[in-house]
Amino acid sequence: xxxxxxDIARRHGGFDVxxxxxxxxxxxxxxxxxxPRLQQYTHExxxxxxxxxxxxxxxxxxxxxxxxxxxxALVNALDHVYVEWNYKAAGFVxxxxxxxxxxxxxxxxxxxxxxxxxxxxxxxHVPFFAQLMEAGKxxxxxxxxKAATAMLDELVRWTNALKALRTPR
Ligand SMILES: Cc1cc2nc3c(=O)[nH]c(=O)nc-3n(C[C@H](O)[C@H](O)[C@H](O)COP(=O)(O)O)c2cc1C
Numbered sequence: 001x002x003x004x005x006x007d008i009a010r011r012h013g014g015f016d017v018x019x020x021x022x023x024x025x026x027x028x029x030x031x032x033x034x035x036p037r038l039q040q041y042t043h044e045x046x047x048x049x050x051x052x053x054x055x056x057x058x059x060x061x062x063x064x065x066x067x068x069x070x071x072x073a074l075v076n077a078l079d080h081v082y083v084e085w086n087y088k089a090a091g092f093v094x095x096x097x098x099x100x101x102x103x104x105x106x107x108x109x110x111x112x113x114x115x116x117x118x119x120x121x122x123x124x125h126v127p128f129f130a131q132l133m134e135a136g137k138x139x140x141x142x143x144x145x146k147a148a149t150a151m152l153d154e155l156v157r158w159t160n161a162l163k164a165l166r167t168p169r
Pocket of ligand 1: 069
């Protein structure tokens, strides 16, 4: 599903798009000794993740739902750094069964608030996503494409508006 969205985002043209796969980032469960706010990272993987998050102005989280909630890998990745997320807007592409991953998104939005991020109202939610899989790849239709474009348009607006806050003081 991430590949499907990245293709749309690249064609949208509002951003230079990077696909970040948390499986490849491979963060361990958080074991940094001090709060991420202090940025005193001790692990190389945290330092690399800090640099990755810092180098992007906006995010779209492509996420499933685990037990009506956010998947632990996403929460762990969010928890690892703090300042690097601040004042950045974020959209969601979520998928699942009947819920379309919406409960996961609602739970994650609470964490984004703590990180001083701005979660967008516009989103792509895909219920019963398995029905839209073809040869192991997600094939979204016009409805999902329109939703993705609407979200990206808003993401551009919020990312521009938040630029002043992201400027180091
Ligand atoms: C531990 C676990 C809990 C799940 N809970 C939900 C759920 O609450 N709602 C839902 O729609 N799907 C749920 N699913 C199904 C996932 O949507 C499905 O397995 C999906 O493929 C997970 O995406 P991933 O393979 O990218 O992690 C759950 C799957 C797992 C493994």
